[in-house]
Amino acid sequence: NAGVTQTPKFRILKIGQSMTLQCTQDMNHNYMYWYRQDPGMGLKLIYYSVGAGITDKGEVPNGYNVSRSTTEDFPLRLELAAPSQTSVYFCASRGATGAQPQHFGDGTRLSIL
Amino acid sequence: QQQVKQSPQSLIVQKGGISIINCAYENTAFDYFPWYQQFPGKGPALLIAIRPDVSEKKEGRFTISFNKSAKQFSLHIMDSQPGDSATYFCAASTRIRGSTLGRLYFGRGTQLTVWP
Numbered sequence: 001n002a003g004v005t006q007t008p009k010f011r012i013l014k015i016g017q018s019m020t021l022q023c024t025q026d027m028n029h030n031y032m033y034w035y036r037q038d039p040g041m042g043l044k045l046i047y048y049s050v051g052a053g054i055t056d057k058g059e060v061p062n063g064y065n066v067s068r069s070t071t072e073d074f075p076l077r078l079e080l081a082a083p084s085q086t087s088v089y090f091c092a093s094r095g096a097t098g099a100q101p102q103h104f105g106d107g108t109r110l111s112i113l
Numbered sequence: 114q115q116q117v118k119q120s121p122q123s124l125i126v127q128k129g130g131i132s133i134i135n136c137a138y139e140n141t142a143f144d145y146f147p148w149y150q151q152f153p154g155k156g157p158a159l160l161i162a163i164r165p166d167v168s169e170k171k172e173g174r175f176t177i178s179f180n181k182s183a184k185q186f187s188l189h190i191m192d193s194q195p196g197d198s199a200t201y202f203c204a205a206s207t208r209i210r211g212s213t214l215g216r217l218y219f220g221r222g223t224q225l226t227v228w229p
Binding site for chain 2: 004033040041042043044045048058090092101102104105106107
């Protein structure tokens with residue numbers, strides 16, 4: 001099993017550019033999440049989804065958009081990249097029953113210059 | 114506002130020693146308290162977790178101590194090894210819309226270094 005796969009691993013963007021961070025999971029998990037991790041700040045929830053077609057905002061959603069057309073995929077879109085969005089982005093997924101752990105991908109390191 | 118406060122920010126321990134990381138929270142609605150371990154270039158991975166109806170949970174060299182009245186919980190790593198060198202995050206979870214969704218609020222992390 002691949003688990004949670006994120007692409008790309010690294011990316012440099014110019015201010016104002018847009019891009020989509022890809023996330024796919026092969027565990028048939030209903031719940032998926034996007035976090036950003038900044039040094040010394042822990043992980044902050046950007047958006048989450050409870051299933052295909054259902055998404056909701058987390059703590060820091062401004063500047064981002066998501067969609068969930070399938071169970072497997074949960075892409076995160078940056079429309080107008082800003083330096084404040086320089087961060088490491090993690091996607092996670094979780095099964096729907098009980099206290100199941102969140103499974104994380106290995107992250108996308110994004111720099112906005 | 115940081116929902117979960119974690120200390121220390123960094124910790125250096127000698128091989129064989131005990132590593133202790135502390136976390137505190139305010140929201141009494143939190144009902145699940147996991148610890149995640151993260152190695153450089155990797156995503157966090159669940160290490161151990163506890164529910165508030167127990168005061169301690171042990172898995173191998175890793176123990177969570179939980180004090181519900183003080184709203185504090187801690188991770189103890191016994192016989193610390195160089196391979197334990199990583200960043201550790203405590204987290205707390207609450208339900209969303211009455212479901213078991215488990216939205217996680219993370220502490221800021223502790224960078225543990227174990228010297229051989």
